[in-house]
Each structure stands twice: as structure tokens, then as C-alpha cells.
Amino acid sequence: MNTEATGDAAALLPDSEPHGGHGHHGQDRTWKLALGAIGIVFGDIGTSPLYAFRETFANEHHELPLDTPHVLGAISLMFWSMMVVVTLKYVTIIMRADNKGEGGSLALLALISGRGGQRRWTQGIVLLGVFATALFYGDSMITPAVSVLSAVEGLAVAAPGFHRLVVPIAVVILVMLFSIQRTGTARVGAFFGPVMIFYFLVIATLGVVSTVQTPHVLQALSxxxxxxxxxxxPLRAFLALxxxxxxxxxAEALYADMGHFGRNPIRISWLWFVLPALMMNYMGQGALLIRDAEALRSPFYLLAPEALRLPLVFVATAAAIIASQAVISGAFSVTQQAIQLGFVPRLRIDHTSAATAGQIYIPVINWALMVMVILLVLSFQTSSNLTAAYGIAVTGAMLIDNCLLAVVLFNLWHWKKRYAIPLLAVFFTVDLAYFAANLTKVPDGGWFPLxxxxIIFTLLTTWAKGRKLMIARLRESAMPIQIFIESAANAATRVRGTAVFMTSTPDGVPHALLHNLKHNKVLHDRVILLTVKISDVPYVAEDKRLVVEDLGKGFHRMILYYGFMQEADVPAALKSVDACGAEFKMMETSFFLARQTLLPSSRPGMMIWREKLFAWMLRNAESAMEFFRLPTNRVVELGSQVEI
Structure with missing residues (x-):
């Protein structure tokens, strides 16, 4: 991969390039984006009523008394958690920290690196950001499992005879969900908004009907x-957290999906529709439990009259599938960012929509997620068992977001301490309390996301560190380009055509060029030394894509810049180049790639087991030919061995 976003903790981030990005939602209508946000962004938090209130009281871990003070206390905690964590922290503050419109831990990390520079705290912040990304993958495995399983469990409530079929039906739904990913979700996505709006209206209505029968439950908002x-x-209340x-x-999905919909549409959807609907349902469940403690077995489904419970199962299952789809798509997007930023090896990325660049499919991620999700369902059997594993990843990521936010407030936005410190104190207190409470569930399943x-943190940092070491070793043996040109340009036989040598560093002579000259003893009339660099912004404008330097005697140094949300299509970029002679014709252009074979050694750098892990990752990485969209019949690969 031709990025320099590799290395140890302080060097994991890409070089900050002076190239601007561009927005991509400026002309879209806010209401349309708000509708889309309801369908995609809020699927995860929207399906929480299926299990959150039930688990607060039914969980054997803390066994809360089911009386009015505890019910009102639980509802109050949920409401104020939403206000502090979701509304204040994410919707109001963190979503302002966008990287050219994009959000998420990696986008925020690139933003901090680009504007904050290299400082003594950079190492720790980078490691925290990478670990938050690693935790996201654990979350993306648990969310589909717990959402679909909790929705299908409604069958056992509506028709007890279906109890034994809950797990098989959930597995079938999940297999179907992951199987359709390769065809793209553009058409299905058009229905997400209306389905989720209907879902939120249904759960809000059920909540209001129940609340009207026990109106004093509204006091819980205090x-x-x-x-x-x-x-x-105190002890049981803490465990109940x-x-x-x-x-x-x-909640973290609101920030991660900001690039798809924009800040304001997400805020509008949350404040005016999703938050009220969720709270109406939670208060309705609380009111039901105050009236009938037996309803604790499934307060969400028992809110509905018996005749409507089966239809409610179908609506909730559709919402769970949408929530799962959002997390799966998020895993694809995060992986693409991680590849571009140098944390993950090249992987095959298929674009499933010609109109929407964000519609991508990564086969290895899709099938790995499917296997893990199905294993979770088969191992834990019920959504109650799965919820023990659910909170660790989410609260851990939220806690890390606080650390990243602290850097943004003090070093990027330069807030005064008297404003920033109290705000951060509130956020850290709340998130630490939730994280500590979830740590008590580690033996019951919380160990899984950790x-x-x-494991993923080890893979990400090993790849980044290994790439830095490999590039450093290649630089050690690199010859200065001007010396090479003077000595080789006149001595070697020149042949017609263009040779493009892909190189990860914009200096020195590429190993592929040295090997080609050594074995074939020829040079093409036009030689391009091409480096693809990934900037720390999501998008780089076309007019800032290219930098060309004429080295003389038919040699040119070329650097192509891309944002970390863009695909590096080298042939398409070359077609627009007019700064180094005649236009590029693919049938007259040869692309030379160097394929390194890693030899683990005792040299300082990484432990032997990590060197072997890196070598395995390098062997299984996607070919640069496919990653950079190079024409298959115009590529020559030349191998070399490198010790790290």
C-alpha cells in the first residue's frame, strides 16, 4: 500500500498534506437527509427498547426490586443518560469536530494529527483512537446478534409454541442479511427511512397508551x-448501570455516520422525533411494570394488545435488520478508512452503487462478521445472555471519545479551562461509571468484545509498525534518483512507451526500477515514479490531486493525493495528466510493482512473533494491481526480499 501512514504509535497517522477536501451534501434538502438519518443512523439506538428496560430489572446480576421508586429511577437514568451522553456530548459538541464533514474515531484521529501536529501526547492519543476502532468491530459483531435475536424472541411471546424456533429463525435471518451484502443495499436502503419512521411511531403510540393509564410515570423525567x-x-443501582x-x-453511530447525512439533519431527527419516541416507549414500559410486574418477561411486546403482538414482531424484526445493516455498512466504511490510513492491509473492495461512492462491500469483512455473529447467537442462545457482552465495547469507545474530545477542546478549539474542565468532568464521570459497571459483567460475556x-488492536498496530519498518529498510538501500539518472539514462537501451513504477516513498529509486534495469537492461522513453499518498482529509479535490516534477532525460516524479474516504484509481488519474509529455495510453503503458517477501530477523523493531504476523498479513493482502485499478494485462511484478 502506497501510504506513509504507518509506524509506531506516534507515527501511525498519515502525513498532513496541504490539500483541501470538499463537502458533498451542500445542496441536499435537510428534511430528506433527516428522513434518511432516521432509517440508517438511529437503527441501533432505536432497537434498544426491545431489551434495555427488561434487562435493567430482569438481569440476575443485580436483581432490582420491581416497585415504583426503582421503575421511576431507571426511567430517569435512561432519560438523563440520553440527554447527557447523546444530546449534549455527541449531538451538540462532538459532532462539531468533523473532518471535512466526516466523523468517527479514525476521522477525528486524522483531524487531531493534521491540526495538532506531533506532540508528546500524540502517542497515547493515537493508541486510544486505534483501540476505539478495534472495539467498534466487537460492537459490530454483537449488535446484529442481540438486535435480531431480541426481535425474534417476540415470537415466543405472541405464540409460545415458537420458543424452540427462535434461534434457528434468527440464524436464517442473519445468513440472509449477510448474503445480500454483495448485491448492494441501495434499493433496500430506500425503504429504511419509511420503515423506521413507522417503527418509531408504533413504539411511541404503544408507550403513550400505556402512560395514559399510569400518568404519574411522567415524574421520572425529573x-x-x-x-x-x-x-x-447504591450497590444495586451501580450494577444496574x-x-x-x-x-x-x-450513540457513537450518530458521529460516525455524520458524513452520510450532515450534522443538522441528524440533530433534527434526534431531537424532534427519535428521542421523544424512545422516551414515550420507555415510560410506557415502566407504566406497564408498575401495573403488572408479571410483564417483566417482555415489557416491550406486552405493551401491545394480544392481537397486535405478532405484527409487532415483524415490525421489530424489520427494525433489527435495519439496525444490523447500519452496523455492517459501518464496518465496511471503517475498514476502508483504516486501509487508506495505513492500519489495515489492502483488501478487496467492491463498489455496489455507481451513484453513491459510500456504497461498498468488502467480502472478507462480511463473511468474517457473519461467522462471528452466528457463533454468538448459537453460543449465548438468548438476547439476555448477549446483553452482558454488549456494554463493554460501547462504553469503552465512549470513554475513549472523551479523551479525543479533550484534545480537541484544548488544542484545536482552544476553549477556556473554566468551560472545558467542568464539561469534561461530567462526561468522564458518566462514562466511567457506565464502563466500571460493565466491567463487572466481564465473566458473563463481557470478555468477548474485549x-x-x-486481537484487532494487535493486528492494526502490527501492520502499521511493520509497514514503517519495511519502508525504512527499503530507504536504507535506496539510491539517490539524480545519480541513477545520470549513470543509467545514457548507458541503458531506451525502448518506446511509458513505464510507471509504483513506489511507496517519493524519493530514491524504486526497487522495481533497479530490478528491471538489472534483468532486462532497458529503460522506457518515459519513466514515471508514482507515489499514491493518502491525506488526513476525507476528500481531495481534483485540482489538487496531482504533483509532477520533471527529473530530466524522460524521468518524472509524480505524486497522487487522495482523501481517506476516496478510492485510488490510478489509470483514471493518469488520463487527466498533461504535465509530462504526451497523453497516457494504457496500451502503451506498463506498470511495474515490487512485491516484497518479508524475512523476520533479530534486528530492532518488533518482536519475532509480530514480524511473522506482519509477514502473514503482507502475503494475504490484496494485490496492488487490483487495489489501484491497474489494467491486468499491463502489470509486471518484480519480487525482492526485505529483512525487518
Missing amino acids: PHHAVHFFMLD GSVVLAVTG MVGF
């Missing part, structure tokens, strides 16, 4: 009920 909840039973936090899972997070 924060003193949350305080009273802790005063009644591990389930209460399920009400805000998906294990996934540490």
Missing part, C-alpha cells in the same frame, strides 16, 4: 428520581 434510585440501594447504558448504545478488541 433528575431527582435518578438520585433517589442511588440513595435507595450496566443495563441502563443499553438505552444509549448506538478479546476481539485486543
Whole structure:
């Protein structure tokens, strides 16, 4: 991969390039984007009512008494968690920290690197950001499993005879969901908004009907009920936070999906539609439990009259599928960013929509997720068991976002300490409490996302570190380009055509060029030394894509710049080049690639086991030919061995 976004912690981020990005939603109508946001962004947090309130009381981990003070306290905690974590932290503040319109941990990390420069705290911040990305993959495995399983469990409520079929039906739905990914979700996506709007209207209506029968549940909106909840039973209230936090899972998706819809449409959807609908449903479930403690087995489905429970199962299942789709698409997008930023090897990326660049499909990620999700369903069997594993990844990522936010407030926005410190204190207190409560669930399933997070963190940092070491070793043996040109240009036989030598560093002589001259003893009339660099912005404008330097005697140094959300299409870029002689004709152009074989050694750098891991990742990386869209019949690969 021709990026320089590789290395140890302080050097994991890409070089900051002076190239601007461009927005891509300026002319879209806000209401249309708000509708789309309801369908995509809020699927995860929107399906939380399926299990969050039930788990707060039914969880054997803390066994809360099912009485009015505890019910009102739980609702109050959920409401104020949504206000502090979702509304204030993400919607109001963090979403202002966009990287040319894009959000998410990697986009924020690139923003901090580009504007903050290299400082003593950079190493720790980079590692935290990478770990937050690793935790996201754990979350993307658990969300489809718990969402679909909890929705299908409604069958056992509507028709008890279906109890044994819940797990098989959930597995079938998940297999179908992952199988359609390769065809693209553009058409299905058009229905997401209307389906989710209908879902939110249904759950809000059911909540209002129940609340009207027990109106004093509205008192739960006062924060003193949350305080009273802790005063009644501090230990159980603290442990209950591990389930209460399920009400805000998906909050980080608002920030990550900002690039698709924009800041304002997401804010409008959340404040005026999604938040009220969720709270109406939670209060309705609370009112139902105050009236009938037996409803705890499934307060979400028992809100509906018996005749409507089966239709409600279908609506909830559709919402769960949409929530799962959003997380799967998010995993594809995060992986694409990680590839471009130098954290992940090249992988095959298929574009499933000619009109929408963000519609991508990564086969290896899709099938790996499917296997892990199905294993989770078969292992945990019920959504209640799965919720024990759910909170760790989410709360861990939220806690890391606080650290990144602190850097933004102090170093990028230069907030005064008297404003920033109290705000951060609130956020850290809330998120630390939730994270600590979820740590108590590690033996019951919380170990899974932590294990996934540490494995993926190891892979990400090993690839980045290994790439830096490999580039450093190649530079050690590189010959200055001017010396090479003077010595070789006149001595070698020149042949017609253009030779493009792909190189990861914009200096020195590419190894492929040296090998070609050594073995074939010829040089083409026009020689292009091409480096593709990924900037720390999502998009680079066409007029800032190219830098060309004439080295003399038919040699040209060329650098192509892309944003980390863009695909590097080298032939398409070359067709627009007119700065180095005649136009590029693919049938007269040969592309030379160097394929390195890694030899683990005892040289300082990485431990032997990480060197072997990096070598395995390099062997299984997607070919540069396919990654850069090079014409298959015009590519020559030349191998070399490198010790790291």
C-alpha cells in the first residue's frame, strides 16, 4: 500500500498534506437527509427498547426490586443518560469536530494529527483512537446478534409454541442479511427511512397508551428520581448501570455516520422525533411494570394488545435488520478508512452503487462478521445472555471519545479551562461509571468484545509498525534518483512507451526500477515514479490531486493525493495528466510493482512473533494491481526480499 501512514504509535497517522477536501451534501434538502438519518443512523439506538428496560430489572446480576421508586429511577437514568451522553456530548459538541464533514474515531484521529501536529501526547492519543476502532468491530459483531435475536424472541411471546424456533429463525435471518451484502443495499436502503419512521411511531403510540393509564410515570423525567434510585440501594443501582447504558448504545453511530447525512439533519431527527419516541416507549414500559410486574418477561411486546403482538414482531424484526445493516455498512466504511490510513492491509473492495461512492462491500469483512455473529447467537442462545457482552465495547469507545474530545477542546478549539474542565468532568464521570459497571459483567460475556478488541488492536498496530519498518529498510538501500539518472539514462537501451513504477516513498529509486534495469537492461522513453499518498482529509479535490516534477532525460516524479474516504484509481488519474509529455495510453503503458517477501530477523523493531504476523498479513493482502485499478494485462511484478 502506497501510504506513509504507518509506524509506531506516534507515527501511525498519515502525513498532513496541504490539500483541501470538499463537502458533498451542500445542496441536499435537510428534511430528506433527516428522513434518511432516521432509517440508517438511529437503527441501533432505536432497537434498544426491545431489551434495555427488561434487562435493567430482569438481569440476575443485580436483581432490582420491581416497585415504583426503582421503575421511576431507571426511567430517569435512561432519560438523563440520553440527554447527557447523546444530546449534549455527541449531538451538540462532538459532532462539531468533523473532518471535512466526516466523523468517527479514525476521522477525528486524522483531524487531531493534521491540526495538532506531533506532540508528546500524540502517542497515547493515537493508541486510544486505534483501540476505539478495534472495539467498534466487537460492537459490530454483537449488535446484529442481540438486535435480531431480541426481535425474534417476540415470537415466543405472541405464540409460545415458537420458543424452540427462535434461534434457528434468527440464524436464517442473519445468513440472509449477510448474503445480500454483495448485491448492494441501495434499493433496500430506500425503504429504511419509511420503515423506521413507522417503527418509531408504533413504539411511541404503544408507550403513550400505556402512560395514559399510569400518568404519574411522567415524574421520572425529573433528575431527582435518578438520585433517589442511588440513595435507595447504591450497590444495586451501580450494577444496574450496566443495563441502563443499553438505552444509549448506538450513540457513537450518530458521529460516525455524520458524513452520510450532515450534522443538522441528524440533530433534527434526534431531537424532534427519535428521542421523544424512545422516551414515550420507555415510560410506557415502566407504566406497564408498575401495573403488572408479571410483564417483566417482555415489557416491550406486552405493551401491545394480544392481537397486535405478532405484527409487532415483524415490525421489530424489520427494525433489527435495519439496525444490523447500519452496523455492517459501518464496518465496511471503517475498514476502508483504516486501509487508506495505513492500519489495515489492502483488501478487496467492491463498489455496489455507481451513484453513491459510500456504497461498498468488502467480502472478507462480511463473511468474517457473519461467522462471528452466528457463533454468538448459537453460543449465548438468548438476547439476555448477549446483553452482558454488549456494554463493554460501547462504553469503552465512549470513554475513549472523551479523551479525543479533550484534545480537541484544548488544542484545536482552544476553549477556556473554566468551560472545558467542568464539561469534561461530567462526561468522564458518566462514562466511567457506565464502563466500571460493565466491567463487572466481564465473566458473563463481557470478555468477548474485549478479546476481539485486543486481537484487532494487535493486528492494526502490527501492520502499521511493520509497514514503517519495511519502508525504512527499503530507504536504507535506496539510491539517490539524480545519480541513477545520470549513470543509467545514457548507458541503458531506451525502448518506446511509458513505464510507471509504483513506489511507496517519493524519493530514491524504486526497487522495481533497479530490478528491471538489472534483468532486462532497458529503460522506457518515459519513466514515471508514482507515489499514491493518502491525506488526513476525507476528500481531495481534483485540482489538487496531482504533483509532477520533471527529473530530466524522460524521468518524472509524480505524486497522487487522495482523501481517506476516496478510492485510488490510478489509470483514471493518469488520463487527466498533461504535465509530462504526451497523453497516457494504457496500451502503451506498463506498470511495474515490487512485491516484497518479508524475512523476520533479530534486528530492532518488533518482536519475532509480530514480524511473522506482519509477514502473514503482507502475503494475504490484496494485490496492488487490483487495489489501484491497474489494467491486468499491463502489470509486471518484480519480487525482492526485505529483512525487518
